[in-house]
Amino acid sequence: MASFRNIAVLGGTGQVGRPIVKALIDAGFNVTVVTRSLGSNPKEVNGASFVTSDYTYESLVKIFTGQEAVVSAVAAGPPIAAQKVMVDAAIQAGVRRFIPSEYGSSSIDQPLEDFKKLMAPKTELIAYLQEKARLHPQFSWTCLSGGALIDMGIPSGVWGFSMSDRTATIFDTGEARFDSITIPAVTRSVVSVLQGPADSANKYLLIRSFTVSQSEILAALEDITQSKWSVSYVNAENLRQEGWKLLAGGNPKEGIENIVRGALFQGQKDISVSQDALANTQLGIQTTNLRDYLESMVKN
Ligand SMILES: NC(=O)c1ccc[n+]([C@@H]2O[C@H](COP(=O)([O-])OP(=O)(O)OC[C@H]3O[C@@H](n4cnc5c(N)ncnc54)[C@H](OP(=O)(O)O)[C@@H]3O)[C@@H](O)[C@H]2O)c1
Structure with missing residues (x-):
């Protein structure tokens, strides 16, 4: 074809x-x-x-x-x-x-x-x-x-990072690992x-660009900006439950946002797919370094 x-x-x-x-x-x-x-x-x-x-x-x-x-x-x-x-x-x-x-x-x-x-x-x-x-x-x-689109998740603040005032909201421990794409x-x-x-x-x-956790992103951002970010913590399960209530109450935007964050960032699980299952090579996706990609986002 x-x-x-x-x-x-x-x-x-x-x-x-x-x-x-x-x-x-x-x-x-x-x-x-x-x-x-x-x-x-x-x-x-x-x-x-x-x-x-x-x-x-x-x-x-x-x-x-x-x-x-x-x-x-x-x-x-x-x-x-x-x-x-x-x-x-x-x-x-x-x-x-x-x-x-x-x-x-x-x-x-x-x-x-x-x-x-x-x-x-x-x-x-x-x-x-x-x-x-x-x-x-x-x-x-x-x-x-x-997986989760890093170009939407970071600038929008949905993933918990605020570039302008260098603050981070970490859900549970920040150790949950998930797939992300650029x-x-x-x-x-x-x-x-x-x-x-x-x-x-x-x-x-x-397809996948990186497997990441909030903690890894925070470490990279602190390294890029050469500064210690101010961190606050949120209970992911509470946020997830609040999200379903908001959705049922007719607030889909905030509801879905909270469900997604509460579920994705919860605990210390790793939900990344195995390397063998990826079509990256077939589709010509180049390897991307998380720190380099975040640095280009910070600069822009
Ligand atoms: N994995 C992630 O983190 C992630 C993040 C964001 C999006 N996504 C996925 O990517 C896809 C596109 O999302 P997006 O954020 O790019 O979408 P979006 O910007 O909100 O909307 C895309 C387009 O959909 C059209 N559209 C048709 N019916 C609409 C309606 N009733 N309300 C609003 N827009 C409507 C509009 O085009 P016209 O006005 O020109 O008709 C709009 O520009 C979705 O499947 C989404 O789930 C994934």
Whole structure:
């Protein structure tokens, strides 16, 4: 299967979608960003065409016709389930590969019960893709799962670090270890899949930049900034329980944030996947050093 050329990207205006679009353009693909609203934006930005869609089947079939692959980076929450319509429209339009909005921790082999519950719509979509690929052999899918995105977790403060005042909130002991991925590794993976689609057809691929703990990040940040950071401690289990209450009370943003932090950073467990399970080499992901990466984040 030769490299695809024409790629439609949904959610290409978002945090993860924007860098994916840029990487695809840089790699020479013809990119169409499918957005719900153009707003005041032009119809072409840095080589990508923009088209609007209300995410209905009819609208998407029209847009996907002539596209060889669809990459979704739509937001977590209700848009994840809306991808079923995107899959149906892609099949009808003759699209050959669908990459769903995944990119985070594994939604098919998830060790954390809280994550399993939160990720149920993503897990359901994978089952949907598997079934559709069985029924339509010309259609295929690839999933990319990399663990927690360091480029979102650190600058947003969600992982407990504040660069501006050099303070850290450590959950429990800070020793829980988990997989993390960088945006460049995600974008490299998407480009690799679309350049050599045969190797990744109907596969759930695990990728990783580093396995980290909060303590390791804090040590690296203290070394980079040559200063002792001010540290406070939070009980992860209390935070996790508070998160579920907030979610049930209609506050999904703070609720999910607290559940994720309470579950991921809890205790001293190591939930990293084994090296053998990783598709890093297949996808051409370069080895990244945690300290160097954090240093570039601190400088920017
Ligand atoms: N592992 C991690 O740590 C991590 C962190 C962040 C994200 N992720 C994953 O990466 C994927 C993309 O997340 P993101 O943070 O990049 O998403 P985002 O920036 O919040 O949203 C991406 C795009 O989704 C589109 N969208 C469609 N329906 C929407 C709706 N009802 N509400 C809001 N946006 C909607 C919007 O594009 P238009 O307005 O152009 O239509 C938006 O720009 C998700 O699967 C998420 O779970 C993982």
